[in-house]
Amino acid sequence: MLGRVVACTGSRATIAATAENGETTLTELWSVGRLISISVGNNRVVALAYSMTTDEKTWGENDNGFRIEAELLGEVRVGPDGREEFSGGISRYPYLGAVAHRIRAADLLRIYDAGKNDSCVIGRLTQDETIDAAIHIPSMLSKHFAIVGSTGVGKSTAVSLLLHKAIEADPKLRVLILDPHNEFAAAFPEHAVVIDTETLDLPFWLMRLEEFAEVLFRGRPPVAEELDILRDLIPEAKRAFRGGDSSLMRRTTEKSSITADTPVPYRMADLLALIDERIGRLEGRGEKPILRTLKLRVISAINDPRYHFMFSNNTIQDTIMETIAHIFRIPGGDRPICTFQLAGIPSEVVNSVASILCRMAFELALWSNGAIHMLVVCEEAHRYVPADPERGFLPTRQAIARIAKEGRKYGVSLGVITQRPGELDQTILSQCSTLFAMRLANDRDQEIIRSAIPNSSISTLSFLSSLGNGEAIAFGEAIAVPMRLRFARVEEKYLPKANGVLDKGSEETPDTVDLRNVVARMRSIAAPELGAFKPIADDVCEARSQLLPEESEERDAMAAEMELDRWARSVAPSHQASGLSADLPARPEPYRPDMLPGASPQNVQRTPAAFEQPRGFDRDHSPDRPPVSARAFGGNAGLRPLQPPRREGSLRDTLLKRPLSSLYDDRD
Structure with a gap:
């Protein structure tokens, strides 16, 4: 006996105990995060200790009284035939004075046993490392799953472990990994094909x-x-x-x-x-x-x-059949995983590529009438389905959301991996029925995870900020009871790592860097x-x-305008630096070939004529520049103004286009 119940609510209980002669052996058994049992008749209520405090706020050498706050998780029931089994519900709550004691190892096995044949061991319980931590793979895949955690806590290693277990449990499973860091190719050397920019069509x-x-x-x-x-x-x-x-x-x-x-x-x-x-x-x-x-x-x-x-x-x-067969591994043979490397794809195209892949994965499962079981793993999922609806690419959001909402009906599952659950669309996260929460230091991210789990296990997540590397709190459809576990170690050859990245302590790390070679690789883009x-x-x-001829002339005139635009932008800085007018327009005023001085429709060439030196231009000023009017430079550029073009037309048109003073000028 360790203590007795002194307070109880519908979800929590308070237990009082005494440590004699200042000993800490008893308090060690009650440490935060451990499961305990409370005897209620023939049944045993299972509770999780999440808070401890002494009555006097001090610890003396004599007897010390202390209290333990525990969260009720379920009970081990004894049937009429004497068979014991664990249930998540509680038929009889603890009464005041009920005896609380250390949980039995057999009860731990019953609690964390998924009770199904397809369970897979993925690690060990943190409370008792002699007990396996097992999950039910079909339940995890049928209703999607998520792995969240800060950078460097082991998310990629956990993904590698889970996917290896998944393809072992379901040989027909086909996996597509959207890999933005090109790190999963090394994790599946024997079971995956790698698609990058060099092999992608x-x-x-x-x-x-x-x-x-x-x-x-x-x-x-x-x-x-x-x-x-x-x-x-x-x-x-x-x-x-x-x-x-x-x-x-x-x-x-x-x-x-x-x-x-x-x-x-x-x-x-x-x-x-x-x-x-x-x-x-x-x-x-x-x-x-x-x-x-x-x-x-x-x-x-x-x-x-x-x-x-x-x-x-x-x-x-x-080549649609070949493309689909290669990317989605149909039939796939002994390589059911496709790691689609996105790091080398231009940033403005990544969203479109992700949209195509997610959309085709859903349509493939839909139109095959469930004959294909597909798993789409989105690494850094907050990039594709951010919480802000104004961000991200709408077709990509719709494709991933469709898998999350309807995919399980047709055999396509979603795996969400993110280090910032607070920036992920909560609709997507809420569709993930199995969640592995690793260490999260951000308060907003912790709050998002708390809102996604059942109320009966909220206290479990009070340990999120103190989990060690490789540790996680797992809860959902694939786990009978929320459990704190440590993932099993993955062999060195199956560890994810970016292409070309070596360990810090590796002897193969070069001492010097050839900067010329690095720059050459940065510039090496295949034509x-x-x-x-x-x-x-x-x-x-x-x-x-x-x-038609007039359309061709209009096209050539537009080409001339584009050349003048580029030239004007190139000479504008030097023009302003020389003290000329600062109100230089965006481009010089262009002339069509048929409007150049002395030109006529019979002798005007198309595009080349637009760049010939016109009459009236100061040849000594800049013989290499294209024709441009003095008005384009504000009239004070030291250039002689161009003569207005002479065009044949009616007398009325001529009079309207000439200054009024010229009508009385005998020299005109």
Whole structure:
């Protein structure tokens, strides 16, 4: 006997005890975090000690009275046949004076035994290291799970341990890890394939319209007009590829079944040619600047070497089956895990890639009628589903939320790993029925975890800030009773670590650093295979040749304006430094080729003429600069003003465009 109950409520009890002659042996058995038993008839109520205090607030050499605050967790019931079993409910509460004593080892086994055949041992109990800590893997996977903890407490090691146990318990399980730090490839050398930027072929046509817009607009909000144009033209490009006809405006019977979100291949050459075809129309002149800007965005994305995994040669064919089979490991063989490394993917594309993978994982499980059991593990999940609804990428949030809310019905599970649960969308966290809480120092993060667990085990989380490395408090569907455990050690070859990172004490750590080699690797970005896009140039030239003459002239004039824009921005700083007018406009006033002095429609060349030296320009001032009016520099740049262009027209037009004083000037 250790003490007696002196107070009891519906969830807690107060126990009084006495330590004789100043001994601490008794108090050691009552230490905070340990389970104790309270005898109530034939049953034994199980309680967790979470607070201790002496009556006199001191500790003397004589007898010392002290009190223990305990939280009631359940009871060990004795059946009519004498069989004992643990239940989370309490049929009879402790009465005043009930005897409290040290818990039996057999009771600990009954409490933490999941009672199911598929239980797996993942560590040892902190209270008694001779007792295994076991969880029920199917229950953990069927309703999602989460691992939270500060940096350096062992989350990645715990993930490696749990996933190894999961694939052992369910050989049909397929695991996709979104790995932002490229560290899980080392944890599964025998069971995983690694997909990085060098081995990745993720076709652009697998993206939905919002995901593709995220790539084109580099993470900025898309322009509504350009998005509407893409919504109209992408289905046309898809029908052109699917029909196998060179005509871009082919009408097929499948028109209603193809949208901008349908995962059907199409060529960027067809999309660019459709944009050019719209530019060449007589009607809709107001949308031509929008079309030109959209075309420049598409070409810029194609030519960006960082997007090579989207626009390579392999992404032009219909490779959806090969892509899905490789990423989601179907059939997978002896490598059921795919570690998708996101560290090398451009930051403005990571959200789109994560959205594609999570969305396809759900659709794969949905349309296979549950034949595929998929687990999606999101490392640093607060990046994809932040608590602030204004942050993050909406399609990614929707894809992960759909897995969290509906995934268990179709056989797709979610594993959430985060070091900041306070920054994670609480809807996602609330869907995780099994939670492993490791050390958390932030008060807000601790409060979030307290709000996610049953009221009967709130006191358990008072230890969150003092847990050791590798320790966790586990509770939820996969655990019968919340338990404090220490994860089993993982073999050295299965420890997660970033690529190329060595241990601090390793003998292989180099003493010197070749800075030149480091800088060379920073700059080594593979150039895109432009040969794959030769059809784009051919189709664009062909579509351009079909434009009307005035549209071609307008295009050339726009090219001249762009050159003048770039030149004006380059000379503006030096111009202001030289003491000239400070009100330099954003760009010099351009002239179309047919408006240059002395030009006529018969002898004006298109684009080159825009850069020739016009008459009336001070050749001695700067012979290499493009033509620009003196008014563009405020009129005080020391330049002779350009003569107004002479254009043929009616007498009325001539009079309206000439100064009134010139009508009375005999010299004019």
